Amino acid sequence: MRGLRTILVEQNDLGSGTSSRSSRLIHGGLRYLEQGEFGMVLEANRERRTLRRIAPHLVWPLPFVFPVHRGDRVTRWRLAAGMLLYDALALFRNVRAHRMLGKRGMLEAEPMLRDRGLLGGARYYDAQCDDARLVVATARSAIHQGALVSNYMAVTGLERTAGRVVGAQLEDRLTGERGVIRASVVVNASGPWADQVRRLEDAGAAPLLQPTKGVHVVVDRGRIDHREAVAFTSPIDGRVMFVLPWGDLSYIGTTDTDTLEPPDDLRVTGDDVVYLLRSVNSRFPSARLGVEDVRASWAGLRPLLVDRDKLFTSKRSREHEIVHGSGGMLTLVGGKLTTYRSIAAEVVDQAMRELRHRDGRPRHAEARTDMEPLPGGETADLSQFRDRGLELGIPAVSIEHLLRHYGTEAAGIFNLGGADRRLFRRLVPDHPAIEAEVVHAVRRELAQTVEDVLVRRFHQYYEQLEHGAPSAHRVAELMGEELGWDDGRVDAEAERYLAFVSEGRRAAAI
Numbered sequence: 297m298r299g300l301r302t303i304l305v306e307q308n309d310l311g312s313g314t315s316s317r318s319s320r321l322i323h324g325g326l327r328y329l330e331q332g333e334f335g336m337v338l339e340a341n342r343e344r345r346t347l348r349r350i351a352p353h354l355v356w357p358l359p360f361v362f363p364v365h366r367g368d369r370v371t372r373w374r375l376a377a378g379m380l381l382y383d384a385l386a387l388f389r390n391v392r393a394h395r396m397l398g399k400r401g402m403l404e405a406e407p408m409l410r411d412r413g414l415l416g417g418a419r420y421y422d423a424q425c426d427d428a429r430l431v432v433a434t435a436r437s438a439i440h441q442g443a444l445v446s447n448y449m450a451v452t453g454l455e456r457t458a459g460r461v462v463g464a465q466l467e468d469r470l471t472g473e474r475g476v477i478r479a480s481v482v483v484n485a486s487g488p489w490a491d492q493v494r495r496l497e498d499a500g501a502a503p504l505l506q507p508t509k510g511v512h513v514v515v516d517r518g519r520i521d522h523r524e525a526v527a528f529t530s531p532i533d534g535r536v537m538f539v540l541p542w543g544d545l546s547y548i549g550t551t552d553t554d555t556l557e558p559p560d561d562l563r564v565t566g567d568d569v570v571y572l573l574r575s576v577n578s579r580f581p582s583a584r585l586g587v588e589d590v591r592a593s594w595a596g597l598r599p600l601l602v603d604r605d606k607l608f609t610s611k612r613s614r615e616h617e618i619v620h621g622s623g624g625m626l627t628l629v630g631g632k633l634t635t636y637r638s639i640a641a642e643v644v645d646q647a648m649r650e651l652r653h654r655d656g657r658p659r660h661a662e663a664r665t666d667m668e669p670l671p672g673g674e675t676a677d678l679s680q681f682r683d684r685g686l687e688l689g690i691p692a693v694s695i696e697h698l699l700r701h702y703g704t705e706a707a708g709i710f711n712l713g714g715a716d717r718r719l720f721r722r723l724v725p726d727h728p729a730i731e732a733e734v735v736h737a738v739r740r741e742l743a744q745t746v747e748d749v750l751v752r753r754f755h756q757y758y759e760q761l762e763h764g765a766p767s768a769h770r771v772a773e774l775m776g777e778e779l780g781w782d783d784g785r786v787d788a789e790a791e792r793y794l795a796f797v798s799e800g801r802r803a804a805a806i
């Protein structure tokens with residue numbers, strides 16, 4: 297949008313790294329208040345407003361309660377002060393202002409909360425998002441503005457001229473093809489892989505990252521029977537954690553532990569699961585969650601900046617930094633999903649400065665990424681699309697699912713099914729995704745493998761009882777029709793997904 301010719305390469309699927317393993321919150325970050333990082337909360341709250349404007353289908357308001365029990369690390373008065381500040385740092389433009397609740401009000405809001413020792417708490421508002429789809433939508437928006445975006449394209453080395461980084465060596469991980477791309481500015485925005493990529497520029501570069509691992513587990517919502525999102529302090533270690541609604545499911549997170557595990561091979565351990573379940577059981581005693589109740593789980597690495605002050609893990613700053621490497625590559629470290637847009641703008645500002653310094657090009661107008669809707673986000677009023685879906689005879693549950701995931705782009709999916717009604721069929725009876733979405737995922741959303749579709753485009757991996765395994769073959773068939781796969785390839789792609797599911801079960805230790 298600023299007149300640069302841009303290419304983005306991603307070694308796996310878009311969003312397959314940390315960005316699809318978050319708590320799915322677009323939030324100011326209550327716990328950052330405790331750390332006195334007010335500037336960051338202010339910026340995050342502003343971005344929450346921006347993302348709700350440009351992608352209302354992917355970022356929606358979420359009411360929370362924050363109960364306080366006797367002996368909790370966060371006391372009622374402290375929570376009250378924090379809530380006031382939180383509203384102020386949202387410039388009093390959050391969905392609604394917070395409200396403090398007494399014990400009775402809190403139990404009315406969340407009847408299943410532990411009654412004993414409950415002192416009250418607060419109701420406040422933040423936003424929830426579909427993290428993986430937000431990444432894909434952002435990349436697609438870049439494509440609409442003329443950028444080239446390629447997934448399954450790894451950077452394996454850097455091109456240099458007189459010591460300067462002037463491009464990258466690429467490997468297509470699906471075909472094995474190799475090539476080189478030249479660029480005036482190279483940006484390394486590879487999250488927890490940042491040090492690895494930086495070592496391609498400077499083998500002896502000191503690490504910039506000191507990542508921590510965060511785990512979430514998914515259970516049936518009915519087991520906890522909570523009504524809203526719940527933030528609370530874990531009685532085990534006093535950390536703030538969440539129980540978050542996701543349709544009929546709830547996910548619980550997160551842990552925050554130092555780890556040396558590589559980002560490509562993160563494991564959910566029994567200890568992670570037990571910590572999360574024990575914390576929730578202490579607040580919702582009738583839930584009595586056990587390891588056998590965990591339907592799915594995910595783990596991600598927080599790409600945190602190296603800890604210069606040797607603070608505890610969860611007290612470390614989430615602030616980001618743009619580092620200028622010895623060969624001139626810009627490496628971005630840190631940051632949150634919530635602030636991705638403003639951080640990206642900052643990185644491009646830096647790239648523009650470098651280019652201007654080098655060839656004196658004129659200053660280009662700012663990109664209005666805060667106003668330009670992401671694909672599907674053109675309007676939040678989807679009533680006309682709902683009517684169209686009903687006219688076509690699509691079941692109401694699938695219509696709601698389509699509007700929720702695709703916003704205005706649901707119209708395109710209706711059209712696909714309009715041309716071939718069979719595409720309105722559900723893939724499996726216990727998940728609302730329909731066949732037309734597979735075609736859309738390939739044609740519009742850069743899906744290349746069954747995993748791309750079932751894990752990050754549809755979330756069946758997390759939401760469906762058998763992790764989407766019963767859909768695998770049909771998804772491969774539909775993808776094959778779009779991508780020209782023969783029968784052998786269709787079978788192989790489906791098998792690959794089934795192997796991924798089995799491996800995931802092993803890695804998740806459940």
Ligand SMILES: Cc1cc2nc3c(=O)[nH]c(=O)nc-3n(C[C@H](O)[C@H](O)[C@H](O)COP(=O)(O)OP(=O)(O)OC[C@H]3O[C@@H](n4cnc5c(N)ncnc54)[C@H](O)[C@@H]3O)c2cc1C
Nearest residue numbers: 307313314315318319321451486487489510596632633634
């Ligand atoms: C458990 C957990 C919960 C979180 N919850 C929240 C939350 O609720 N809200 C929030 O705002 N933030 C949250 N965060 C933080 C947020 O998720 C991350 O800060 C953010 O997603 C990082 O994005 P990224 O693009 O820097 O990294 P990634 O999403 O990891 O992207 C980097 C990409 O670079 C690719 N890559 C690496 N090496 C190469 C190479 N050689 N060639 C090509 N591509 C390469 C990787 O495959 C990867 O996909 C959470 C983080 C964790 C771990």
